[in-house]
Amino acid sequence: MKDRILPFRQIEWWVVTFLFVSIILSNVVSTPTFHLNFDQSIAYFAKIFIPLIFLASFYLFHMRVFPNFLQDGKKAKLIIYSILIFFGSFILIGAFSVGANFTSDFLMPFYFNSLAVYAGYGAIIYILNQILLAKEDKDFKPYNIIRFVLIYIFVVIFLLQFQRIAGDPITILFVVILPSILTLVLYNFFLVYGLKNQGRKGEATAFYVLLIFIIAVFFTSLAIANGDPEFLIPGIVIIIGIIAILFPISNFFFRKYENYLSEINTLTVKVDRSTADLSFLRSQINPHFLFNALNTLYGNALHENAENTAEGIQKLGDMMRFMLHENNQDLIPVIREKEYLVNYVDLQNLRIKEQENIEIIFSHNDGSCPGEIAPMLLIPFVENAFKHGISFQKKSWIKISLRCLDGSVHLDVNNSIHRSNEEDPERKSSGIGLENVKQRLNILYPGKHDLVVRENELEYFVHLSVKL
Structure with missing residues (x-):
């Protein structure tokens, strides 16, 4: 009144x-x-x-x-x-x-x-x-x-x-x-x-x-x-x-x-608290991305004599533009989230493509991805796969499947586990982890998402479905 x-x-x-x-x-x-x-x-x-x-x-x-x-x-x-x-x-x-x-x-x-x-x-x-x-x-x-x-x-x-x-x-x-x-x-x-x-x-x-x-x-x-x-x-x-x-x-x-x-x-207190938590979680994403990107370029320079540095920098620029212009929005087109994911995987492939014991399979539909989604929901699972799933001495694999349907997005990530890989440039990187993503999903998509995580001594599996 x-x-x-x-x-x-x-x-x-x-x-x-x-x-x-x-x-x-x-x-x-x-x-x-x-x-x-x-x-x-x-x-x-x-x-x-x-x-x-x-x-x-x-x-x-x-x-x-x-x-x-x-x-x-x-x-x-x-x-x-x-x-x-x-x-x-x-x-x-x-x-x-x-x-x-x-x-x-x-x-x-x-x-x-x-x-x-x-x-x-x-x-x-x-x-x-x-x-x-x-x-x-x-x-x-x-x-x-x-x-x-x-x-x-x-x-x-x-x-x-x-x-x-x-x-x-x-x-x-x-x-x-x-x-x-x-x-x-x-x-x-x-x-x-x-x-x-x-x-x-x-x-x-x-x-x-x-x-x-x-x-x-x-x-x-x-x-x-x-x-x-x-x-x-x-x-x-x-x-x-x-x-x-x-x-x-x-x-x-x-x-x-x-x-x-x-x-x-x-309810007002809960909403305010959720908003504060969401802002805090988003603020953690930027340094995480920066450390991972710099480590990736560092590893690429060590292993390839800078032949593909230009391509890496171009993809890094595309990702940085995404971070600056779209990451702080509440919703973005799903196609933009997909483009960011593709750029990230391509950037990682620059440093590991000559490693015969590493297999990277990334399947995604070539058509458009309708709908909108909260930014940076998919990439943490892929980052986690590259962080723990790559070894330059042991056989490693990462299999990523991204399907965009009308009204939903489905991501499957399956990777090997090498937690003690001393040569992995991302081993010491600080990450936001899966807890961050779980909190964001609970805040942004309560009752509208399905997250399944399974793990054993050899491999790690994640399935995420989000109703837009």
């Missing part, structure tokens, strides 16, 4: 709907339909259909025509539809009003009074927006409270001039009963339930007893002043209703509301 403007157009619609439905139900229940003559039947149906026509007209203009005008700004369409709604409702309501003898002609005071009430409400809201929303202060709580008060005031004004059709029960409901219930609920929230939650049980009990005492004194005074003990009955009913119904029900909803806020706060 403090941080944003509440959706008052929807709130106004539900308030007006509740108002007119209450009027219709009251008219249906309060008027006996048995033995009605013709004139009485017309009046009966007029009290049902006139509120329905008002409600339909309000919906068409307030929820359809005017919001569309605010979006497209077409004044001609606003004027045409407004005229159609006006004359359509005017003729229908006039026909029912004249037929039911609510008025002697089509110039119905209550109809134009209703339009005046709606126009006045709109004018005051416009002025209120110009005054309060023009400020730089982003505290919307005063604005929201004033809007609620204005809605209630104009509902009361409408009921007072619509009373012949609405009837006394609905007027009493909206003018007396509902405000009284709201006042009691707020009294309970701030002075009884609220104080009790703060540990101030003595003060909460005092306010609770004070409320009962005030109601009892008020109705006792009425009974004495009028000399009629029957005035005590409403007071007793109200006190019982407060003790047995209103306060217990409101306390139940207060607890539900607090639990709801607690869950939101818990």
Whole structure:
């Protein structure tokens, strides 16, 4: 309520709907339909259909025509539809009003009074927006409270001039009963339930007893002043209703509301923590990549007299551009992640392609890879394979399969294990490990990924499937 403007157009619609439905139900229940003559039947149906026509007209203009005008700004369409709604409702309501003898002609005071009430409400809201929303202060709580008060005031004004059709029960409901219930609920929230939650049980009990005492004194005074003990009955009913119904029900909803806020706060903390963890994990990727790339170029220079250095630097440049421009994005095209993976494997092949005891197989579909994926999810598994799966003395192999499907990506990596290879340039490199990837997958793709890791003394196997 403090941080944003509440959706008052929807709130106004539900308030007006509740108002007119209450009027219709009251008219249906309060008027006996048995033995009605013709004139009485017309009046009966007029009290049902006139509120329905008002409600339909309000919906068409307030929820359809005017919001569309605010979006497209077409004044001609606003004027045409407004005229159609006006004359359509005017003729229908006039026909029912004249037929039911609510008025002697089509110039119905209550109809134009209703339009005046709606126009006045709109004018005051416009002025209120110009005054309060023009400020730089982003505290919307005063604005929201004033809007609620204005809605209630104009509902009361409408009921007072619509009373012949609405009837006394609905007027009493909206003018007396509902405000009284709201006042009691707020009294309970701030002075009884609220104080009790703060540990101030003595003060909460005092306010609770004070409320009962005030109601009892008020109705006792009425009974004495009028000399009629029957005035005590409403007071007793109200006190019982407060003790047995209103306060217990409101306390139940207060607890539900607090639990709801607690869950939101818990989720907010988890999201903030996950965001921080994700940022930290991403920050670890850059130095990891740099160390691996430099070690790869170093090993290539040692073994090949710099013949393929230019090609290595070109692929390294492509990878660095990827890191600088796309690694910090939330999602990137899958084809870009694939290109990075291909460049990495090609760069590794430059240093080991002349080693006959090393077999590198990289299969991937040549077509495009649809969809988007979080960056740097696939490469850690391939880096891990080259880090632990290559030996210049022993037979080694790395088999990589990348399949891009519509809506998913599948990566399989199978490699030999040589953990004590002293000549491996990447042996001493610091890496982010699989824990990093697991955390990112849990944060970014909860329930939408499948990660299988198997290992024995000779080989290592990873299968990863991600639903995009």
